[in-house]
Amino acid sequence: MTALPRRIIKETQRLMQEPVPGISAVPDDSNARYFHVIVTGPEDSPFEGGLFKLELFLPEDYPMSAPKVRFITKIYHPNIDRLGRICLDILKDKWSPALQIRTVLLSIQALLSAPNPDDPLANDVAELWKVNEAEAIRNAKEWTRRYAMDN
Amino acid sequence: MSGEEYDSDMDYSEEDCGYADYYNTEEDCDIDQIDPSKTDPEYFVFDCLSVEEVERLLNESVESLSNSLQITPSLAKVLLHAHNWLISEIVSKYRSDSSHLLVISKIKPPHPPEPSILQLGRLQSCPVCLASQSSDKFKSLACGHPFCKECWSMHFEVQITQGVSTGIGCMAQECEVLAPEDFVLNSLSRPALRDKYQQFAFRDYVRSHPHLRFCPGPNCQVVVRAKEPQAKRVICNVCRAIFCFRCGTDYHAPTDCSTIKKWLTKCADDSETANYISAHTKDCPRCHICIEKNGGCNHMQCYNCKHDFCWMCLGDWKSHGSEYYECSRYKENPNIAHESVHAQAREALKKYLHYYERWENHSKSLKLEEQTLLKIKTRINKKVMDSSGTWIDWQYLLDATSLLAKCRYTLQYTYPYAYYMEAGPRKELFEYQQAQLEAEIENLSWKIERAETTDRGDLENQMDIAEKRRATLLKDFLENWPILSSSKRKTFF
Numbered sequence: 001m002t003a004l005p006r007r008i009i010k011e012t013q014r015l016m017q018e019p020v021p022g023i024s025a026v027p028d029d030s031n032a033r034y035f036h037v038i039v040t041g042p043e044d045s046p047f048e049g050g051l052f053k054l055e056l057f058l059p060e061d062y063p064m065s066a067p068k069v070r071f072i073t074k075i076y077h078p079n080i081d082r083l084g085r086i087c088l089d090i091l092k093d094k095w096s097p098a099l100q101i102r103t104v105l106l107s108i109q110a111l112l113s114a115p116n117p118d119d120p121l122a123n124d125v126a127e128l129w130k131v132n133e134a135e136a137i138r139n140a141k142e143w144t145r146r147y148a149m150d151n
Numbered sequence: 152m153s154g155e156e157y158d159s160d161m162d163y164s165e166e167d168c169g170y171a172d173y174y175n176t177e178e179d180c181d182i183d184q185i186d187p188s189k190t191d192p193e194y195f196v197f198d199c200l201s202v203e204e205v206e207r208l209l210n211e212s213v214e215s216l217s218n219s220l221q222i223t224p225s226l227a228k229v230l231l232h233a234h235n236w237l238i239s240e241i242v243s244k245y246r247s248d249s250s251h252l253l254v255i256s257k258i259k260p261p262h263p264p265e266p267s268i269l270q271l272g273r274l275q276s277c278p279v280c281l282a283s284q285s286s287d288k289f290k291s292l293a294c295g296h297p298f299c300k301e302c303w304s305m306h307f308e309v310q311i312t313q314g315v316s317t318g319i320g321c322m323a324q325e326c327e328v329l330a331p332e333d334f335v336l337n338s339l340s341r342p343a344l345r346d347k348y349q350q351f352a353f354r355d356y357v358r359s360h361p362h363l364r365f366c367p368g369p370n371c372q373v374v375v376r377a378k379e380p381q382a383k384r385v386i387c388n389v390c391r392a393i394f395c396f397r398c399g400t401d402y403h404a405p406t407d408c409s410t411i412k413k414w415l416t417k418c419a420d421d422s423e424t425a426n427y428i429s430a431h432t433k434d435c436p437r438c439h440i441c442i443e444k445n446g447g448c449n450h451m452q453c454y455n456c457k458h459d460f461c462w463m464c465l466g467d468w469k470s471h472g473s474e475y476y477e478c479s480r481y482k483e484n485p486n487i488a489h490e491s492v493h494a495q496a497r498e499a500l501k502k503y504l505h506y507y508e509r510w511e512n513h514s515k516s517l518k519l520e521e522q523t524l525l526k527i528k529t530r531i532n533k534k535v536m537d538s539s540g541t542w543i544d545w546q547y548l549l550d551a552t553s554l555l556a557k558c559r560y561t562l563q564y565t566y567p568y569a570y571y572m573e574a575g576p577r578k579e580l581f582e583y584q585q586a587q588l589e590a591e592i593e594n595l596s597w598k599i600e601r602a603e604t605t606d607r608g609d610l611e612n613q614m615d616i617a618e619k620r621r622a623t624l625l626k627d628f629l630e631n632w633p634i635l636s637s638s639k640r641k642t643f644f
Contacts, residue, residue: 010281063279064309096324097279097298097306 004032007063011101023105025056033058037069037105041148042113046140047075050148054084054108056101066095067104076136076143078117078126086111087121192625193404195383197396198376202353205363205374209356212236220245225333228356230256232317236360253293257320257329264295277302279322290338292330296323304338311344316351367399368392382408404561405628406568414567418507436465448596449516463512506570513563516596517556523600524552530602547607551599554614558592558621565624584624591617 012032015025022042028034037054041047053072059065069091071084079087090099090107117129129136187194200208216238217227233256234241244252253259274283277299289297298306302322307330310319319335321328332352339345357363361380366373368390375385375396382397384404394401398408406414435442438456449462459468531545565585572578595617598610 005280007279007281061305061309064306090324094325096326097302097322098296098324 005062008032008058015102020102020106022109023102025101025105033062035101039105039109039112041144042109045113046137047077047112047144047148050144052112052148056105058101063097063099066091066099067101069104069108074143074147076125076140077112077122078115078129078136079111079119079121081122085121087119192622192629193384195381195385195396196377197383197385199366199373199388200376202372202374205357205376206353208376209236209353209360212238216241223331223333225331226258228352229258229317229329229331232356232359233257236356236362257327258293258331260294260326260328264293279306290334292321292328292334294321294323294326294328296321296326298322300338304340307335307338307348308344311339311348311351314351316348317355364396364399366390366392367394402560403564403567405625406564410571411564411567414510414570417503418510433462433465436460448593448600449512450593450597463509503570506566510563510566513559513566517559517563520552520556520559520596524549527552527599527602547611548599548602551595551602551610551614554618555592555595555599558588558595558617561621561625562588562592568628581624581628584620584627588617588620588624591620 012027019025022040023037025035025037028036035056035058037056039052039054041050041052051073052075055070055072057068059068069086071080071086073084075084081087086108088107088111090096090104115129117126125136125139128139212231213224213227216222216231217224219238219242220227222230230241230245230252231238234244241252250259254261273286275286275289275297276283277289277297279298279302282299284299286297288299288301290300290303291297306322307319310316316335317329319330320326321330332348335348336345339348354365357365357374362376362378364375364377364385366375366387366389368387371387371390371392373387373389375387377383377385377396380397382395382404384393384402385396386393395403395408398412400408400411400415403411433442435451435453435456435458437458437460438453442451442453450459450468451462452459460466461468527548531542531548534540534545535542562585565581565588569578569582569585572581591613595610595613598613602610
């Protein structure tokens with residue numbers, strides 16, 4: 001296996017030394033490119049109080065290519081599908097090598113505070129979010145309670 | 152030259168003209184002097200160019216722009232690619248507001264960069280690899296975002312491997328400034344990668360050029376050039392592919408590019424159902440024997456009971472042959488607005504199937520017509536061997552078959568057009584002409600399949616009628632045709 005690039009080593013060190021509030025990202029013992037991530041649900045969002053597990057993988061050509069991120073904990077959100085895949089521009093066409101693991105995770109946390117049903121990944125969720133936001137938020141809270149608490 | 156002759160002809164009286172024609176049948180005939188751009192709705196001038204010729208052509212534009220604006224060829228390429236190679240437009244925009252042009256072309260950032268924090272000889276950290284290096288190891292685009300040279304070349308390598316070339320931009324977040332060709336090439340060390348970049352860039356340039364189009368034929372390297380990006384028929388002179396110059400798909404007159412795209416998408420979605428509903432065989436409407444279609448002609452004669460009927464509507468052929476051929480026209484249910492949603496959906500499906508079946512049927516007929524051609528070829532050989540006429544004597548049959556294919560092709564593409572047409576007098580006229588064309592095509596097909604018993608004059612007459620019907624329909628309904636003919640006329644006088 002090739003040596004880990006300085007960029008990944010430095011980013012990992014900083015994530016450990018100055019963690020982002022509400023986010024923890026720990027590299028796997030056997031693979032320094034694979035991170036176990038936990039994001040806490042933002043305040044005043046239907047995900048408040050939940051702890052959401054994600055996995056983050058840095059591909060071979062990182063940071064020239066975006067990291068691959070996926071929710072492991074089930075979540076009711078218009079931009080996240082049943083498999084936990086996330087619809088977020090900076091993970092796709094708006095990726096810039098100047099972005100970092102920390103900025104990516106902050107953007108994902110911000111996505112939880114501000115769902116965007118007009119650019120959906122999970123169509124049924126987005127549909128309900130648009131026609132009956134109150135019910136959608138009730139569902140999101142229910143899912144958070146059921147899947148993202150006390151585990 | 153032809154104009155002069157035309158004028159001198161005008162001096163003769165009618166009789167003189169006829170007399171002169173007797174001796175000079177080729178050149179002096181009035182018909183030959185009509186400009187094909189005015190009479191032939193499918194007339195289109197184009198060239199088939201090689202990659203080298205296109206490169207030369209593009210380089211001429213690049214050179215011309217870089218000379219008139221005093222900019223590098225590399226920047227000229229970015230401008231040309233961003234503005235569809237319209238040199239005069241770029242020059243005038245540059246003269247009126249160069250800064251705005253450079254911003255919208257993504258050569259310059261919308262706001263001038265902050266004064267560079269680069270200081271010679273000082274150590275600096277690259278935002279991408281986080282390594283500290285002396286500042287002479289850094290490079291930036293017009294936006295001033297500094298990154299180390301190694302990261303730039305890594306960035307380009309990854310982008311090129313993903314097929315990106317002219318679209319490669321700055322690495323900074325939310326910065327849209329593009330990397331010009333010289334910047335990219337200077338950062339690449341591997342020759343293979345440089346070649347790849349240039350190949351992809353060439354592809355992007357051709358695609359952005361309104362007068363150029365890659366031939367869609369498999370593995371064909373030809374680039375077609377035409378003066379105007381019109382939806383006209385192009386035939387590649389290398390691989391013989393026939394396609395529409397504007398959209399690159401199969402030629403589709405009289406249907407326009409966006410309609411044919413919509414239609415093909417719809418058919419791709421719905422064809423399974425349609426295939427299921429319209430079986431490949433039909434029963435004879437009189438004796439109910441099962442019939443498989445084995446030729447292109449829709450005028451069927453049952454082998455069993457000799458009943459003549461139309462394959463399409465299963466009606467008696469007599470009603471088609473006479474004055475008015477109505478089988479191609481879809482009759483909408485007039486009370487549909489008051490029916491239930493379910494009935495409306497059924498009606499919509501029925502309408503779609505009506506057009507789809509005809510579209511599909513003519514496409515199949517076209518394929519079957521190829522078999523007819525093979526049969527005709529063997530028949531001609533047999534005739535020649537039996538000394539009934541020479542090979543040349545029978546060539547008109549091949550002409551007739553290729554004309555039939557051409558007519559049927561156009562007829563096939565009239566169905567998507569009619570499907571999307573709004574009901575009204577124009578649609579009625581279209582469907583009337585379509586029916587006329589269809590009737591003549593079926594006549595022609597019938598006569599070709601029975602060529603031995605059909606008189607040659609009769610067949611050639613039928614060919615003429617069918618082609619005239621086709622040309623009339625195209626002339627009346629081909630998109631932009633009336634506008635185009637008037638503008639062309641202006642340039643000719």
